[in-house]
Amino acid sequence: xxxxxxxxxxxxxxxxxxxxxxxxxxxxxxxxxxxxxxxxxxxxxxxxxxxxxxxxxxxxxxxxxxxxxxxxxxxxxxxxxxxxxxxxxxxxxxxxxxxxxxxxxxxxxxxxxxxxxxxxxxxxxxxxxxxxxxxxxxxxxxxxxxxxxxxxxxxxxxxxxxxxxxxxxxxxxxxxxxxxxxxxxxxxxxxxxxxxxxxxxxxxxxxxxxxxxxxxxxxxxxxxxxxxxxxxxxxxxxxxxxxxxxxxxxxxxxxxxxxxxxxxxxxxxxxxxxxxxxxxxxxxxxxxxxxxxxxxxxxxxxxxxxxxxxxxxxxxxxxxxxxxxxxxxxxxxxxxxxxxxxxxxxxxxxxxxxxxxxxxxxxxxxxxxxxxxxxxxxxxxxxxxxxxxxxxxxxxxxxxxxxxxxxxxxx
Numbered sequence: 001x002x003x004x005x006x007x008x009x010x011x012x013x014x015x016x017x018x019x020x021x022x023x024x025x026x027x028x029x030x031x032x033x034x035x036x037x038x039x040x041x042x043x044x045x046x047x048x049x050x051x052x053x054x055x056x057x058x059x060x061x062x063x064x065x066x067x068x069x070x071x072x073x074x075x076x077x078x079x080x081x082x083x084x085x086x087x088x089x090x091x092x093x094x095x096x097x098x099x100x101x102x103x104x105x106x107x108x109x110x111x112x113x114x115x116x117x118x119x120x121x122x123x124x125x126x127x128x129x130x131x132x133x134x135x136x137x138x139x140x141x142x143x144x145x146x147x148x149x150x151x152x153x154x155x156x157x158x159x160x161x162x163x164x165x166x167x168x169x170x171x172x173x174x175x176x177x178x179x180x181x182x183x184x185x186x187x188x189x190x191x192x193x194x195x196x197x198x199x200x201x202x203x204x205x206x207x208x209x210x211x212x213x214x215x216x217x218x219x220x221x222x223x224x225x226x227x228x229x230x231x232x233x234x235x236x237x238x239x240x241x242x243x244x245x246x247x248x249x250x251x252x253x254x255x256x257x258x259x260x261x262x263x264x265x266x267x268x269x270x271x272x273x274x275x276x277x278x279x280x281x282x283x284x285x286x287x288x289x290x291x292x293x294x295x296x297x298x299x300x301x302x303x304x305x306x307x308x309x310x311x312x313x314x315x316x317x318x319x320x321x322x323x324x325x326x327x328x329x330x331x332x333x334x335x336x337x338x339x340x341x342x343x344x345x346x347x348x349x350x351x352x353x354x355x356x357x358x359x360x361x362x363x364x365x366x367x368x369x370x371x372x373x374x375x376x377x378x379x380x381x382x383x384x385x386x387x388x389x390x391x392x393x394x395x396x397x398x399x400x401x402x403x404x405x406x407x408x409x410x411x
Contacts, residue, residue, distance in 0.1 A: 006217065007218065008216060009026075010022075010026055010033040010405060011036055011216060013197050013222070013224060013225055014038075014225045015036075015042040016042070016045060016046065016182075016380070017071075017392075017394040017395045017398065018380045018381070018398035019224040020042065020182065020186045020189065021394070022222050023189045024185070024189065027189060034190050035192070036192050036211060036216070037195060039349055040193050041183070043179050043182045045226075045344065045353065046179040048176070048179030048183070051262070052262040052293075055176065056177075056295070057178045058179070058258065059178075059179065060182070062172070062178075063172040063174065063392070064171055064392070067168055069392045070395055071181070075181045078187075080180070080184065081174065082174065085172075086171075088272050089273045091272070093275065094274050094288065105138050108136055109142060112132065120159045120162070120164075125160045125359055126359055127155050128155075128159050129143075129153070130159075147254070148300075149389075150162075150354075150389070151301045151352065152252070152255070152301070153302050158357040158360065164362070165388065166386045194212070194213070198212070198236065200221055200237050203238060203239055206219060207375060220377065220408075221376050221377070222379060222402065223235070225349075226253055226349075226355075227251045228248070228253055229349075232351075241372065241376075247364040247365075247367035248382070250357060251356070251361065252355065253382075254302065254353055255306050256305065256344070257300055257305045257308070257344060258298065258341065258342050259317065260297050261297075262295055262336070263294045263335055267335040269328050270288065271289045272288055273288075276320075276326065283323065285300070286327075301353070309346050313338075316341040317341065321333050321336070353389075354381055354390075365383060369401075377404055378401065379394070379398045380397060381393045383397040
């Protein structure tokens with residue numbers, strides 16, 4: 001949209017998965033709605049780019065719980081290809097973890113999950129780190145893996161929130177890219193780009209949104225932005241919404257970054273998954289030839305990811321190459337051409353990867369999602385009580401926010 005309208009029925013702040021879902025539902029209902037997006041693209045933390053004659057997903061990549069995931073149907077509806085292949089990280093390591101050790105590690109991981117589930121059932125919340133097996137040779141790897149699925153360390157994770165997450169352990173991908181699929185789902189929906197919202201005045205009969213491209217009035221607003229933008233006041237509400245800020249602060253975004261290399265030449269190393277180390281927290285999870293592509297991709301999270309971001313792409317590449325050489329030998333790096341690394345924590349419109357509830361803050365998801373005065377609605381992965389940290393969780397909350405608006409508008 002080249003010009004910003006002066007008024008709209010519903011303003012949707014953010015054109016990520018939640019915003020696109022809300023806009024889709026409102027369009028079906030014949031409601032005039034506009035997504036207001038700070039970036040120059042839709043998708044938010046779902047972003048596919050071309051690379052090495054193929055594509056890579058810089059953010060969201062996996063259709064988690066794919067056998068129940070609402071976005072599988074969305075992908076098929078828009079003509080995208082579902083790849084039902086098994087992810088490398090779900091099976092034995094190709095190098096560095098012999099079969100016997102891998103089986104022992106997997107048992108330690110399942111025992112930890114069982115301990116969390118049992119403790120969460122008591123209703124007494126605490127940090128997931130308290131359930132780690134003591135004096136286990138796998139403690140550091142268990143801690144590292146937690147930074148992949150939660151983006152943060154176990155000390156920052158509520159066991160009740162963690163246990164609330166529903167996972168069927170069926171994981172598929174979109175051949176053309178997850179971000180490309182989300183972008184495709186937004187086709188035909190109105191959106192104003194490069195239009196960051198700084199203030200939402202909801203003191204009068206209509207809400208007024210102050211943006212970098214001017215002010216727009218709306219009968220209702222659906223806010224679909226990452227929690228740090230609310231918690232830190234990047235988007236200011238007038239009158240203030242201290243309960244929303246507090247809830248958002250209780251659901252901080254962890255950091256999960258990726259690094260990609262193109263494989264060239266005669267690369268004869270074992271295909272599959274391996275860790276850069278198994279005895280320390282600062283380790284990268286690698287995939288060789290993921291889904292048959294001539295690439296090596298790496299995944300790393302938590303404080304380790306934040307620290308590497310400070311050094312820029314060069315620091316991430318150097319650390320990845322060091323870990324690769326340690327596991328595959330120095331010659332392996334001769335066949336790897338650096339492509340890209342991500343820096344989601346430094347991204348001003350994301351400020352991280354995905355949310356986890358701090359210990360004692362499991363109720364903040366419901367608080368964040370609750371409508372205000374029938375005119376302000378909230379959506380996004382952090383608002384999902386069972387599918388947080390996922391794109392389909394965000395999508396479902398966007399549909400719900402739109403449905404809540406439609407119900408309120410009939411009153």
